[in-house]
Amino acid sequence: MPPSRATLIEVATLAGTSKTSVSRFFGPERDKLSPALCARIERAAHTLGYRPNLMARGLKGGGSRLLGMLVADIRNPFSVALVHGVEQAARAQGYSLIVCNTDNDPVLEQTQLATLAAYQVEGLIINASGQPEAPLQALMHSGVPLVLLDREVNQLKADVIGLDNAQAIDMALEHLVLQGYRSVLYVSESPTQASTRQARLIRFEQQARPRGLTSRTLLLNSLEPDAVLPTLKAFAQSAGPAAVLCGNGNVTLALARGFQRLGLAMGPVGLMGIDELDWCALIAPGITTLAQPTDAIGRAAVTCLLNQLKSTTPATVLHRHAPRLCPRGSTQLSSFTPEESNNP
């Protein structure tokens, strides 16, 4: 029979004092205690291996010190980078993070949301997979601060923090034009669920022509090679210098596979992607990307949440973050001087 966890009262008894004093010792009022008492409590707590029970603390007014985060796809490196940023920022503010993954399943999303709420999180950071408008609305209404990360949710009036999608598309197009490409194929996963995909797609459709680019668009329901190959093949044979622009990291991966399958050389046919990945610098001449400042985005989300939580003067929060261009060989038309380019 292992001894169960020690409680405040046990520590108090052992230290020969009252629960209040022990409570103070572990709270922010430790300096109100005499050094002698502190020492006694310290010793008692240590021999008992006492740790305050945050559940009980959370129950009695003090707040749970928990932040909840909902992630659409935890196996996506971009999402992980966001989680990492959020977790760091949360910890810096004395909050812990409970992360729920939804595997892009709207049904599971509802369940996870309920779970998060049940654990009395003090705030919620949502990277939505579906459009869980109703439950989020309910949550907001019952006083839970809420920040949307990367993706908006229809009708939901909440802060959204993420990439400046318009700027990203503009930067990509500008880079491609500068490199001499004249036609661009934009490839995206199905934009019906994710606002980010819509925003990028729309901006692309608006901006390609004004910049003198011939544009095409490919919407993917699957990332299997077969979904990509025919269009890619046809596009590569079209006249004039042509480049492919990928809407996110998954698509970049799918297209890199496509290039390989078809034996297409990157550069002569351009390839560029939104989202920076480990291997983009590595493959063939290097794949040009737009890196998202994931840590900054995560931090901003937490700051934003805490602004709603605390009534002190709100810190200013940047909602739309600029990407960083990582130019590499895959958008270098002329294959001479394909100089070393490993900058991350």
Add this chain to the structure above:
Amino acid sequence: MPPSRATLIEVATLAGTSKTSVSRFFGPERDKLSPALCARIERAAHTLGYRPNLMARGLKGGGSRLLGMLVADIRNPFSVALVHGVEQAARAQGYSLIVCNTDNDPVLEQTQLATLAAYQVEGLIINASGQPEAPLQALMHSGVPLVLLDREVNQLKADVIGLDNAQAIDMALEHLVLQGYRSVLYVSESPTQASTRQARLIRFEQQARPRGLTSRTLLLNSLEPDAVLPTLKAFAQSAGPAAVLCGNGNVTLALARGFQRLGLAMGPVGLMGIDELDWCALIAPGITTLAQPTDAIGRAAVTCLLNQLKSTTPATVLHRHAPRLCPRGSTQLSSFTPEESNNP
């Protein structure tokens, strides 16, 4: 002023019944209630948007239904895959998972461990970054079930679940021998902290010679190219067909960079890695890997934990899991017939 979350009592009052009945409604005793009462409670709860407070529930004996997981490096895709497996299995058993990342920092690890304990997790799944023997010992002693994932902790008598490292090394060496390589360079990150790295290294040192291989070893303190380049260059020039074996995914990445920097062709100089990554099939002729069955490992960890938790007949748990060989072009000596090899 947003209305704060509704409580059991409020629901009871609105439904014109007692808290006990409402409690029963949300617990496992719902069938003890008359249909009429059920309906009333249902309606009241719904209009109030009531969700049981799991903190309060956890306080009063019922257990927190929380599992804690400590991850050494959440940005490592392998770790993420483990988290994913664990989370799925936990959810299937009605548990939620609170994940703490330690960024490979033993100091942070202690803090995170304390946090996890404070939230009254019912069990702990530990992928250690340091050797937090003392705190874990204390936790076990105070009755928290505990499973080590992938890495052991000195002196700690607890279940360890992960790859069968010996088998993995054996499989790798066998594959390399079969492919005709005669000398192997084993590259690993510093094995001082991580038991897994030690196990693999030791097995390599034991098994290379008996299989007729000339062996060398490179221990990395940094994954920067400079740490790899000199040794790699020298090794590549050594006589006879030579291959590099990478101890984990990070090392594979570093060496793929190294190959690229030096303009080495994969295959003629072999490259093989433990851990399967998105881009391994993609790069040049494809990098041969040993894939870890991460989902199975995660599931096994949860099962193992729940065995300790429940006193019912324990399910059997596989502790050492076999890897899966993904053969690709990077371990194909003869460069003719570098056939298509994209199998994941």
Add this chain to the structure above:
DNA sequence: TATTGAATTGGGAACGTTCCCATTGCCATT
């Protein structure tokens, strides 16, 4: 000497649940 006040400390209620133990009502027995 009496009074004020600060510094320390302790008692008790409350937080939202669950669970043990009544209590009630009603039907089928004796």
Add this chain to the structure above:
DNA sequence: AATGGCAATGGGAACGTTCCCAATTCAATA
């Protein structure tokens, strides 16, 4: 008609905290 039992319900204590307020001590002031 009285008894027993079962099904449905409710009251109250307890879980481990925090926090309000009161109590005690002791020195300094009037």
